Amino acid sequence: MTPSSRFLALKMLENVDFTESRIIIELGPGTGVFTEKIIEKLHPEAHLLVFELNDLFFDSLRKKINDPRVILIHDSAERITDHLALNGLHCADAVISSLPLANFPEELKDHILKNAFNSLEKDGKFIQFQYSLMSKKSLENVFGKVSIAFTPFNFPPAFVYTCQRKVS
Ligand SMILES: C[S@@+](CC[C@H](N)C(=O)[O-])C[C@H]1O[C@@H](n2cnc3c(N)ncnc32)[C@H](O)[C@@H]1O
Numbered sequence: 001m002t003p004s005s006r007f008l009a010l011k012m013l014e015n016v017d018f019t020e021s022r023i024i025i026e027l028g029p030g031t032g033v034f035t036e037k038i039i040e041k042l043h044p045e046a047h048l049l050v051f052e053l054n055d056l057f058f059d060s061l062r063k064k065i066n067d068p069r070v071i072l073i074h075d076s077a078e079r080i081t082d083h084l085a086l087n088g089l090h091c092a093d094a095v096i097s098s099l100p101l102a103n104f105p106e107e108l109k110d111h112i113l114k115n116a117f118n119s120l121e122k123d124g125k126f127i128q129f130q131y132s133l134m135s136k137k138s139l140e141n142v143f144g145k146v147s148i149a150f151t152p153f154n155f156p157p158a159f160v161y162t163c164q165r166k167v168s
Pocket of ligand 1: 002028033051052054057075099
């Protein structure tokens with residue numbers, strides 16, 4: 001896996017309102033390229049919950065990150081709502097995901113997307129990058145409105161999906 005570029009990191013974070021956001025969730029940080037940028041911008045009273053399933057990435061993040069606002073979670077993104085509750089937190093303002101959705105079985109992808117949707121504030125955002133447009137339909141099915149940006153300054157070039165939770 002080639003870690004994402006700083007250009008992709010900036011694209012992923014440009015629609016997050018860090019002055020207002022108090023709960024942010026990151027899914028699939030890997031080596032922590034986005035995590036470090038999120039921490040730089042994170043409000044002093046905010047919490048960042050980071051879900052990483054891989055043992056090696058999780059251990060390396062645990063050694064590297066020492067910030068009381070950050071909660072590192074060695075578990076699957078399927079369990080976002082459980083971990084919010086375990087930490088006495090409610091809805092998130094933004095979920096920032098690097099999960100390889102296109103490689104996931106349909107059932108797992110749907111489960112994670114629905115869980116992310118349920119973890120968001122009414123006007124919260126789900127932001128996801130992918131190397132193709134294959135996941136557009138799945139994201140629209142769960143979130144309704146999806147806007148797409150693109151950056152060539154990443155290997156491979158990447159699409160950034162920004163999904164706004166529908167207000168019902
Ligand atoms: C494509 S990498 C992205 C890494 C990094 N954010 C970047 O952009 O360079 C995807 C990451 O998602 C993690 N991952 C895969 N399935 C997961 C799951 N169900 N829950 C949490 N993390 C998962 C992988 O271990 C990997 O670190």
